[in-house]
Amino acid sequence: xxxxxxxxxxxxxxxxxxxxxxxxxxxxxxxxxxxxxxxxxxxxxxxxxxxxxxxxxxxxxxxxxxxxxxxxxxxxxxxxxxxxxxxxxxxxxxxxxxxxxxxxxxx
Amino acid sequence: xxxxxxxxxxxxxxxxxxxxxxxxxxxxxxxxxxxxxxxxxxxxxxxxxxxxxxxxxxxxxxxxxxxxxxxxxxxxxxxxxxxxxxxxxxxxxxxxxxxxxxxxxxxxxxxxxxxxxxxxxxxxxxxxxxxxxxxxxxxxxxxxxxx
Numbered sequence: 001x002x003x004x005x006x007x008x009x010x011x012x013x014x015x016x017x018x019x020x021x022x023x024x025x026x027x028x029x030x031x032x033x034x035x036x037x038x039x040x041x042x043x044x045x046x047x048x049x050x051x052x053x054x055x056x057x058x059x060x061x062x063x064x065x066x067x068x069x070x071x072x073x074x075x076x077x078x079x080x081x082x083x084x085x086x087x088x089x090x091x092x093x094x095x096x097x098x099x100x101x102x103x104x105x106x107x
Numbered sequence: 108x109x110x111x112x113x114x115x116x117x118x119x120x121x122x123x124x125x126x127x128x129x130x131x132x133x134x135x136x137x138x139x140x141x142x143x144x145x146x147x148x149x150x151x152x153x154x155x156x157x158x159x160x161x162x163x164x165x166x167x168x169x170x171x172x173x174x175x176x177x178x179x180x181x182x183x184x185x186x187x188x189x190x191x192x193x194x195x196x197x198x199x200x201x202x203x204x205x206x207x208x209x210x211x212x213x214x215x216x217x218x219x220x221x222x223x224x225x226x227x228x229x230x231x232x233x234x235x236x237x238x239x240x241x242x243x244x245x246x247x248x249x250x251x252x253x254x
Contacts, residue, residue: 002243014219014226016177019125021219021226023241069207 009065013041024071024103025050025063040087040095041065049073049095052090053084060087060097060106114153115144122173123148124180131183133159133170141168143194157197159185172178172227174220184225184246186215189223193250202250209244209251223247 002057005014013022022039023098025048041048051058051089060073078084082100090096090105119141122131130146145155159169169188176182183194184235191204218241219226225244246250 002224004224014221016221019175019219036234051108 008043010040011043011063011070013043015043017021026068027052028061028070028072036084038087039084040089042089042091042093042095045089045091045093047089047093047095049087049089051084051087051097053078056080058084058097058099060095062095076102076104080106114146116142119170120173122175122183124175125177126180128180133173133185135169141170143170143185143197145183154195157194159192160185161189167197169240171215172217174217174225176220176223184217184220185221188225189190191215191217191227191244191251193246200248200250202252204244204251207251207253209253215242225251 005012005065010030011022011025013020013057020041020043022041025039027050032089036053037050040051042097043065048063048065050061050063052061056077058076058078062073063070076097076099079101085097085099088096088098094105097106115132116136117134118132119135120133123129128148130148132144134142134144136142140160142157142158143151144158146152147154159168159170171186171188174184176184181196185192185194193200199252216228217225218228223245225246227242228240
């Protein structure tokens with residue numbers, strides 16, 4: 001792996017100092033390829049998140065990068081013609097879940 | 108603010124420059140070349156637009172995904188149905204992935220661009236595995252690099 005790819009307590013990501021992209025993190029289940037899973041991480045606040053589609057529900061999980069605990073946070077529905085969403089760290093330990101018809105700030 | 112559909116024809120991919128000053132929208136019109144539209148995020152006006160030509164021997168130039176580097180808001184990296192290209196404004200850097208000697212990239216999904224490397228997902232994995240095949244390419248001022 002190139003040196004800028006980091007593995008921090010199970011969260012594998014690349015960073016340019018400001019932006020980062022998460023390649024993988026612990027999941028509650030073995031995920032099939034091309035499932036519409038999305039990740040985000042906020043290493044400064046030691047948090048990472050993932051969304052996993054289930055039916056037309058988006059399940060959001062939060063991962064503490066210090067305690068290495070994975071917690072189920074919430075479940076949000078999304079339209080059948082759309083994607084389960086995209087995650088953006090809010091920078092204060094919260095995360096933004098952006099879907100086609102909504103933007104949710106989840107503390 | 109407008110929707111991507113109001114700004115570009117058949118939008119396929121969007122990406123922000125790292126400093127947030129430009130939003131790039133790549134579209135694949137049914138009858139025509141793939142097109143990049145750049146919006147200034149202060150005025151929300153389109154300030155630059157160009158077409159991405161099809162690679163020799165390929166039917167179309169369709170855009171698959173895009174990424175922006177951390178240090179150059181006027182630079183855009185594009186993956187198409189057959190290649191990976193780097194543009195500074197509307198000027199194509201000399202070496203795309205094919206010209207640099209890499210085999211044709213088909214539907215390569217770009218994930219992230221650092222200062223020297225482009226990360227992507229080839230879109231397939233070995234049999235009986237999960238996850239995806241992470242790939243990376245080096246790049247420099249001349250384009251995709253083999254070093």
